[in-house]
Amino acid sequence: MSGGFAAVDVIRAKRDGGVLSDPQIDWVVDAYTRGVVADEQMSALAMAILLNGMTGPEIARWTAAMIASGERLDLSAVDRPTVDKHSTGGVGDKITLPLTPLVAACGGAVPQLSGRGLGHTGGTLDKLESIPGWRAALSNDEFIAQLRDVGAVICAAGAGLAPADRKLYALRDVTGTVEAIPLIASSIMSKKIAEGTGALVLDVKVGSGAFMKSVDRARELARTMVELGGAHGVRTVALLTDMSTPLGLTIGNAVEVTESVEVLAGGGPADVVELTLALAQEMLAAAGLPDADPEAALRDGRAMDAWRSMIRAQGGDPDAPMPTAAEVEVVRADADGFVAEVDAYAMGVAAWRLGAGRARKEDPVSVPAGVVLHKRPGDPVRTGDPLYELRADDASRIPAARDDAARAVRIAPAAPARPPLVIERIG
Template sequence: MSAFTAVDVIRAKRDGGVLSDGQIDWVVDAYTRGLVADEQMSALAMAILLRGMSVPEIARWTAAMIASGERLDLSAVDRPTVDKHSTGGVGDKITLPLTPLVAACGGAVPQLSGRGLGHTGGTLDKLESIPGWRASLSNDEFIAQLRDVGAVICAAGAALAPADRKLYALRDVTGTVEAIPLIASSIMSKKIAEGTGALVLDVKVGSGAFMKTVADARELARTMVALGDAHGVRTVALLTDMATPLGLTVGNAVEVAESVQVLAGGGPADVVELTLALAREMLDAAGLPDADPAAALRDGRAMDAWRTMIRAQGGDPDAKLPTANEVEVVRADTDGFVESVDAYAIGVAAWRLGAGRARKEDPVSAAAGVVLHKRPGDPVRVGEPLYELRADDTVRLPAARAEAALAVRVSATAPSASPLVIERIG
């Protein structure tokens, strides 16, 4: 008979206590095996949200989640391994150009990615707009591609941190997604279990992010950096702005197209800036500080790595991407300058158009999304396009139109520029 009970663990945290290593190990393992009920773990998750966790508690919770499944061994890969994780945003297609770029510079990127939910997009959904591309790889395929290509983006296997898979779904329906200890342990348990040697975190801040304030983002970043370092994974975090969507596209196929523009040496300035900033951090963390990612974009090496990576997973890099049946252009009704473009409103509009999902089992449209014609600081005249809404069916346009109606603000004077990278931690 166990020395612990779910009710005792819930009470301890409810009353502001510190959970012991034994309590944490037991409750994570028991929940994974179905011995602790969903309603009991829901109560514990809410207690953690309200009462918080100490650094040692979070470290032990993360270790217990890692121990719930397998840990990949990447020792067969002869390049230094380094991964990147974003906490999620709107128009955040950075993983797509970044992964082959770092591979082109000598690193190996074992990128285990997810799907979109709500207003934030999912990397796997974006890549699945490429005909033939597949997200599911076996462990042997994953390691072989990492060794041979240096870049892989795929779904995490079911055996990797299964406790997180189960708890993540529960948090989503119990109002506990925002608990920083649970966010940190969720992200880091998967990244540590995948076996990477170094990790760079892109912690988003602003209306389109889960962290709305710099203070909350800083706390999350520091927590995750400490977790990575404690498990022998060199970890660095950048706090980056997510008040405005990244780039000019929000959706699936439209973001792939924009990513290819970046790999071809073009693309929006902010996407290029953040891609290069994260690439430099990743290469430095991997022990490749002399590599020049900007040169790899210019000379075509990054594009070559992209094409090889896509082909390795069954995709056709030359195939035509899906396009929307319906396009509605929204135009400016006054002269001036674009003061702001609200990331959250644009993200919700893209979701309404079909680019995202409300539930994990919902399908998504490859072609749907929002394409911006103006960004903050741009001059605009009456009648010029501000953005366009793209959908497979006109039925989706009215709800998206309503969500995006106040997203773009035009004023008489140009706004002052704000930095994309706010802070570095680690």
């Protein structure tokens, strides 16, 4: 007991459906960060929050306490308007890679603090580390200097930002409390607010390959985060987007970088281009640049120039060839018809089994491993047509991946109706 509170009293209050006071929230988050509140006590509180929820003011205070556990970056030295994007994660979701330089090319500054992949969802930093020489770790001074010079940074968050979140995130992972919307929302928003951005666009994924399987849950999370942003003075909007099918034609690390560069060169798969432009338009509007034309920046090479500058600034060689996999297996259609489904979750698991992802956060990832799709839902196929490729460095990884990928793809006599990529806008 310290500061007039006992952890067990805070736990009981939430266990019994009560509303935690501001001083209780401030104390418990700070005391947990400092090690005064034990993991087992915070586990009990997290479970009580999962089961009983939190009010809007409680979530806002919890988020503020998480921000207050560390430093808040000051981006006032950056003379462009700052705007960031956060995706709740999916399969083939390489959108941050083309989007960040695209928004920079249109006059924004994007302070993108990203993470690594775990399980079936990929991590932006893992993808960029496919590029020889590129480094994820920047000091705060390097981060701000690059934001001023290039307008675009994608890097790892420093240890000083929301340390309460780092500690609580690891605990939620092993105690079955990851799904609590108040804890998801405060985790995401504490880091994004602490990084100092002036505006934020959220890409909340919905569907089999997403964390949120239902539109209702995704909408609740999006609304909670939009309100949190507003409460902390960050202009925030959210798009709910479909993640029942992988984005684009590639799932992995090096293969997703290659596809992102195709988008920046004015090509690439239609869905990746559509979502990149939709998010760019939202980001530019939120940053006070509604007249910017991101389509033109893709066409005329400005976005590619910004990409090359961003990669070079972090030690990478934008002209280096991407590593290729030692083992490639092409899987072909066994019937005529149309691709009716490519399930994002099953295909994400297949890429993970090939080595593109990790089971534990300390595991390494394989740079060239992954899945390359030849057909997407709605495409016609004939028997013998290539459907997808499985790529790995180690042939022993392919059989298990083959089973997951086979479950992902369904061929039917008629083409399916295509769901919209952007389901709803909130904010």
